[in-house]
Amino acid sequence: MSTISMRGTTLGAVALAVAGTLALTGCKNGNEEVAPAPTGSASGGASTAPSEAPASPSAGGSGYSSEAPSGAAGTAKSGQAFKLGETATVPFDYGSNKGGTIALTVTTVEQGNPADLDSLNLGDKVKGMIPYYVRYTVKNVGTTDLSYSSVGHIKGLLPDGSEAQGVSVIGKFEKCKDDSLPKGFTNGQTQAGCAIALAPSAQTKVVGAQYWGNPYNNLSNGKPLTWK
Template identity: 55%
Template sequence: MSTSITSKAVRNMIGLATVGMFALTACGPDDTTTTTTTATTPPATTAATTGGSQSTAPKPSSPATGGAAKSSAPTSTGGGGAMATAGQTFKIGETAQLPFSSGDTKGTIALTVTAIEAGTPADLVPLKLGDQASGKIPYYIRYTVKNVGTTDLSFTTVDHMTGLLPDGTQGQDVMLIGTFDKCKNDSLPSGFTNGQTAQGCALVLSPSSSTKITGAQYWGDPFTLDKGLVWK
């Protein structure tokens, strides 16, 4: 069974994925069709690929070399630091303090992209993405989240993290439901109050082995896809 959904803003439509189903989107800037395809996947893992649309995020200054982007110890701005502003750029390892919302829960977090790591095509085999992953290389955007506000953020989710190619356009996002050991991105744990920290990961595909994911962008509310926070 397949269902087509026509849209001019493919990147802003996130398909709903359930166990045993993944949505495949392989759209460039001029494409207008998202296709949802039913397939057999391992019971614990469901993947959905989206993205590939044009982004106006700032261009990274230079491509990353080797398998991972440069990483350093996070620079904390927690607690009383200034809030990050739309379009602001950080180095890998630097921390941005920002307002955060998930459903009806609102608070303040300190977000740090700690590394951008290249994987291998074999990493994607358990996800059974088929031809949609052919020739593509997985990249893992690793980040930390710290609660620096007064709200209990238990069981909320920090997502809206994507990868950027050298020309500033997006890679192809992969939404995971279930367990994928190479890139765990669970909800924030119980008791995630002020001072608590957690690790997160976003899985993004580059179009080929010769094109690297060299930056990361967070565009969750109150930011937008074209004016998010950028790490490179």
């Protein structure tokens, strides 16, 4: 898995994370620095995790558990497949002291235009790639207040079942907004989100999405949920 991370036009910095190699960080003035990137993997064994990404503790790692374990009555089973528009009820944790239960629905996978990425100043790093926007909704169906949490862990899927390269934006990207959950995100509250996925070429489409938050990852001996 690899993830490209950058700041939007109002924040300036751009970062590229390449699985198992280096993280390249550059500013808009063209200067670049190279620094070692940590590696780890949610679904396959090795990937980089941007420093701004939300923490998602592995099972037992923080001593905190969500309201319902994977496979509990009413919750999605590890590796379960859904159609676009269907809802998965999943245990959710964020950081070391906040968790609950959410209803997660991947609603659409929308093809974008390569020019959409121009404002992110990624240049040749995304040459020939086509952006897709994985749109989803999150509803709090648990008993805890999830204010200011970030869901994340949503990636695009290519036709062969492999994971599309992802882009994480810090700041505002109007084509695909991915804000943290607002204050007062209690039971019954709903918010829309969006994840950017990159198809490697115009001949290959992003056809679905996956969610690999805890416990649906290999850290918890789980498998991602999928939507197609």
